[in-house]
Amino acid sequence: MARIPNDELDRLKREVALVRLVESSGIELKQHGKDYLGLCPFHDDKEPSLVISPDKNLWHCLDACNEGGDVIQWVMKRQGVSFRHAVELLKDGDAALSVPATPVKRNTTAKHSTSLAANPDDQKQLTVVIDYKSRGAGLSRKPGSGSSRTDRTQPLIFWPSAKLPPANTMPSAKWCR
Secondary structure, eight states, X not given: OOOOOHHHHHHHHHHSOHHHHHHHTTXXXXXXXXXXXXXXXXXXXXXXXXXXXXXXXEEEEOSSSOXXXXXXXXXXXXXXXXXXXXXXXXXXXXXXXXXXXXXXXXXXXXXXXXXXSOOHXXXXXXXXXHHHHHHHXXXXXXXXXXXXXXXXXXXXXXXXXXXXXXXXXXXXXXXXX
16 A cells, blocks of 8 residues: 655645534534634533634644544544545545544443442452352362461462362472472
8 A cells, every 4th residue: 555645644634624624524613712612522522622723723622532633633533434544535525524434432321430449248259259160170279378268368379189289288388399
C-alpha cells in the first residue's frame, strides 16, 4: 500500500471545514467567541464540552473523553475507521460522513464501586471452589500452606500430588531446593 503524501494530508486538513463536517454529522454548534461549542458525541454530555477552533481547524473535548485532533481524527473517531479509510472518505467528499456507519455506543450500565476488602464469606467460598478444582486437576495443597485456612496470611500454594511429601512431614529447606 502506498504511503499517503504529506502534501495531500495537509491539503485535506486545510480545505475540509471541520465546523461543517461536525454539523453534517448532526451536532449542533454554537459560536462562542472565535470558537464553536457543542455536545461531544463520544460520551454522555449534558453541557457543551466539544470545542472547535475554525482558525486552526482542530477540535477538542474538554470533558470525559479528552479527545481531540483534526478532520482526519474526527472522521476516524466518529466513523470508527482506520486512518487510511478516513483519508479516502475525506478525499471523496463522501456523503456517508454525515451519518456515522455505526452509532457511537455509550455505556448505559451504572458503574459500581468495587470493594477490595476481603469478605470472610467470599474467602470461605473461594476456598471451597479452590479445593474442589484442585481435587479434579490432581493437585493438592502444600503441607503447611494453611490447609485449614484459619491462617489467611499464608498464600495458597499448589503442586502436582505426585511430588507431595508424606502428609505428616514438613518440607525441609533441603527438600525445597
